[in-house]
Amino acid sequence: MSKKWWNGMCEIENILLYCLKQLNGERTIYSIFHLLNGKKSSQTLQDAHLFSLKRYFRILEPLTRQSFDEIFTNLLERKLVEAVGNQRFILTLRGQEYLLQHPQPSYINGWKYQHNTLLVWERLSLLVQVASNITFQETKYIPIQKNTEVHNWLKDFLKSTSIPKQKLGEIVYSELVDIFEQAQDMNPSLLVFRLTGYHQIGLTSMQTAKMLNMDSLQYHLAFTDSLHCLIQFIEDNPARYQMLSSLLTNVEQKNSLTLSSRKTWELLNQGFSLEGISGIRHLKISTIEDHIVEFALNIKDFSINSYVDVETQQKILEISQQEATRQLKVIRNILKETSYFQIRLVLAKNGDRQWS
DSSP: OOHHHHHHTHHHHHHHHHHHHHHTTSSOHHHHHHHHHTOOOHHHHHHHHHTTOGGGTTSOTTOOHHHHHHHHHHHHHTTSEEEEETTEEEEOHHHHHHHHHSOOOSSOOHHHHHHHHHHHHHHHHHHHHHHHHHHTTOOOOOOSOOOHHHHHHHHHHHHHOOSOGGGHHHHHHHHHHHHHHHSTTOOTHHHHTTOOBTTBOOOOHHHHHHHTTOOHHHHHHHHHHHHHHHHHHHHHOTTTOTTGGGGGTTOOOOOOSOHHHHHHHHHHHTTOOHHHHHHHHTOOHHHHHHHHHHHHHHOTTOOOTTTSOHHHHHHHHHHHHHTTOOOHHHHHHHSTTSOHHHHHHHHHHHHHHHHO
């Protein structure tokens, strides 16, 4: 692996180091791999909440196991991390110093935005192309996006907007510049090189990465960070971005529950017990318990009092804080009368608040 490639991977290394710092040796390194890939398992979803790592969920879907291992091996060789168990690692003092000197991506928020990142990009790129060609009164060109839903969105926007068609290009340009000028540590080229306009074809992601002397994974991360930056600015001040706010029109909010847990949720709301749901769905009781943990993680007003009494909840949280751990075994060794399910449930309900 060349040194140039590793310099390009610097931000990804920083993210791995930050995740390891948060995990503190309580999960294997591959829990980070699953987090970055966006694996929708109960364990990965719980870890994202419990260790305050939601912003990194599903931000590196193209990351392969081989690339992950190579990056991690490099961290080991540079003595930034050290083993504390089977596939469990913590930061060395050198790793802690390195992390302090290298900040995390400024805007990345996988949990909140990743499900709509591609859609926003498709809308933005088509809007810029159409606005640019309208400005130059060009009517014959091939749309850069093929997604029919994106085309329908733009048609609806053009029909409903009060902005004069000849002003579209000028306004979308000024709004993008406004965000680029405010955003910290954001290189506009990450997006601008990709945009297609009048007699101008945007570069592919690979071409842009090469132009910016970046590895494809590094570019993917930086491009995602830039799009999340746009979304955040638009969400925070839609009135200021009259044109760009249209990118978020009718964008569906993510349903954080897995498909299987949604079926359990329906039966739970019909009054069935966990054992009853297990029988109806022909699933292990442990699987249904996983679903209950998902509800605690994702449903704001979901009460866990019927599964764990309030006094026990308090004891679990106190031990977790005193021992500075989220390890179930450590807590259960102290509270032997409490089940692993109950401990998981309490940590899931309170983990983000306890440890953020």
